[in-house]
Amino acid sequence: MLAVVAAVLFGLALLxxxxxxxxxxxxxxxxxTAGLLCVALYFAGVGSRSLSTRRTRR
Structure with missing residues (x-):
């Protein structure tokens, strides 16, 4: 999601x-600068889903 936001910000900056x-x-x-911040947060893993969630079977 943050990568998409960064792409939109870069597109607006270009326009x-x-x-x-x-x-x-x-x-x-x-x-x-805002686009670079979003890319940095994306690479840092902010906002990504955690793959280590445990699901219990019933």
Missing amino acids: FQLLGVSLEVIGPSVLT
Whole structure:
């Protein structure tokens, strides 16, 4: 999920940069930084399912 969010943020940053759009606070560099943060969290395993969950049979 975080990888998809990162891809969307990178796409928005690219569009902002190509079109020359910059809001007061949100610009291409902020979106790129947020995308890199999402990629780092994805690689760190944040938000991934735990494979060690135990299920009991009844």
